[in-house]
Amino acid sequence: MTPHVHDHDSDHSSVYDGLVGSDPSHWAFGTDFEDPLAGVDTTLADGVDGPTLAAYCLMLGDDALVYSHRLSEWCSRAPDLEEDIALTNIALDLLGQARLLLARAAAADPGVVPVLPDGSPIPPEDALAFFREAGEFRNVRLVEPGNGDFAVTMVRLLVFATWRLAIMQRLESSVDPVLSAIAAKAVKEVTYHRDYAGRWFLTLAQGTDESRRRLLAALDLVWPYRGELDRVSEVERRAVDEGFGVDPAAVAAEVDVVLEQVFSVSGVERPERPALAAVRGRAGRDGLHTEELSRMLAEMQSVARAHPMGRW
Amino acid sequence: MVTAARAIAASVTDPEMPMLTLEDLGVLRDVREEGRQVVVTITPTYSGCPAMATMRDDLVHRLSDAGYDARVVVSLSPAWSTDWITRRGREALAAHGxxxxxxxPRRDGPVPLTLLPxxxxxxxxxxxxxxxxxxxxxxxxxxxxxxxxxxxxxxxxxxxxx
Incomplete structure (x- = not known):
């Protein structure tokens, strides 16, 4: 019997042809973009102003996007594998929320989406994430600084998750059905984030002298950013009037009760530290940010900006 | 109503937990069929679930192979709950370790903080x-x-x- 020798070159010009053919399902998660709101009815409810809704979604979406990126910097650097996985899981949840919120913003007001060259395949949510300058971001400053040590990360995550959970719970009754649905999912996710950070806060406070020392130092470092969370911007004021947003000042007491609960169980005093000042009346929600955001965005956005026509 | 397209969509498996079909997992919300046109509605488990794109591709693939012109849309509300995992799905999970x-958790009012596991x-x-x-x-x-x-x-x- 003559052995059959298959001549690969006769039917393929390259061994890679099979990979770059017409069938994108070769790739684990596909090669093309998908719209996270595909098929979702994004019609505006009566009395809801599109540009105001978009501006509001950018605020909550930017909080999640910036913080997700920060937390993902822990990947491969956490104290142990379990915490590495936990922090990247939390980053992934927040990235998912960011995608939905940025897509909601773009659908509510296409005018917020940066203009890219004709024929660019980049979807609106990515254009918003990768093609805005720091001054166009609307996140609070709490989420910007570098991660610091594990204690700083846990204190910041506790403050962030406690506050975001309170906001998202109220947003479940937003008159915008898309925002309400995004919030209902986020509540389930952020509940796990808050419990995780709360447990670590307690563990570090009651652990060794060194872990407690670091936790107290972390609290002093993070606390000045707490005050900005209660600040009400003009967009939020209008979002409340139109029935789709939450007044952050209205959740301040609820946030403090939860934090107080963690402090008291952990035997830690609520810090007395002045809040980070606004600059000429402007804070994160107005596009006033720390230098650390610019440095983070420079890295996060560099590849997308170099390839505005790129397919990923 | 169990139609041919619905049966195909219901047999597509989850990319991360292939012992479960999308129906077992409770992410398959609806299959609407109009002639050879099919609109499948799925819902994400978690906001950031990266498997959504694969689920969509798998559904489109399997339905196109059967001659349907398939489109997959997302439904965000009500939010997915593990209570939607079917009995068969639970058995399949256990059988695979x-x-x-x-x-x-049922919730009425603010979410309670849980500092213990x-x-x-x-x-x-x-x-x-x-x-x-x-x-x-x-x-x-x-x-x-x-x-x-x-x-x-x-x-x-x-x-x-x-």
Whole structure:
């Protein structure tokens, strides 16, 4: 019997042809973009102003996007594998929320989406994430600084998750059905984030002298950013009037009760530290940010900006 | 109504937990058929679930192979709950060494803070021992927590209640 020798070159010009053919399902998660709101009815409810809704979604979406990126910097650097996985899981949840919120913003007001060259395949949510300058971001400053040590990360995550959970719970009754649905999912996710950070806060406070020392130092470092969370911007004021947003000042007491609960169980005093000042009346929600955001965005956005026509 | 297209969509499996079909997992919300046109509605488990694109591609593929012109749309509300995992899905999880979720937490008013490990009744899917320890509330995918069995010493994953 003559052995059959298959001549690969006769039917393929390259061994890679099979990979770059017409069938994108070769790739684990596909090669093309998908719209996270595909098929979702994004019609505006009566009395809801599109540009105001978009501006509001950018605020909550930017909080999640910036913080997700920060937390993902822990990947491969956490104290142990379990915490590495936990922090990247939390980053992934927040990235998912960011995608939905940025897509909601773009659908509510296409005018917020940066203009890219004709024929660019980049979807609106990515254009918003990768093609805005720091001054166009609307996140609070709490989420910007570098991660610091594990204690700083846990204190910041506790403050962030406690506050975001309170906001998202109220947003479940937003008159915008898309925002309400995004919030209902986020509540389930952020509940796990808050419990995780709360447990670590307690563990570090009651652990060794060194872990407690670091936790107290972390609290002093993070606390000045707490005050900005209660600040009400003009967009939020209008979002409340139109029935789709939450007044952050209205959740301040609820946030403090939860934090107080963690402090008291952990035997830690609520810090007395002045809040980070606004600059000429402007804070994160107005596009006033720390230098650390610019440095983070420079890295996060560099590849997308170099390839505005790129397919990923 | 069980139609041919619905039966195909219901048999597509989850990319991360292939022992479950999308129907078992409760992410398949609707299959609407108009002639050869099919619109399939799915819902994400978690906001950031990266498997959504694969689910969509798999659904389109399988339905196109059967001659349908398929489109997949997303439904965000009501939010997915592990209570939607079917009985067959729970059995398949257990058969593959994963611990199935208990009832999802019911909520009325503010979400309570839980500083102690979540009170769950979990037993080892391998040896059945109830002597298990939570290692982390976060696992290899967004939907799973990590446990270890103190009796047989094997680690295992628990699909966490949401």
């Amino acid at each position: 994963l611990s199935a979720p208990g009832p999802a 979540a009170p769950r009744t979990v037993s080892c899917p391998r040896c059945g021992s109830a002597d298990v320890r939570l290692r982390s509330e976060f696992g290899a995918t967004a939907c799973k927590a990590l446990y270890a069995c103190e009796a047989c010493l094997e680690p295992f994953e628990h699909v966490k209640e949401i």
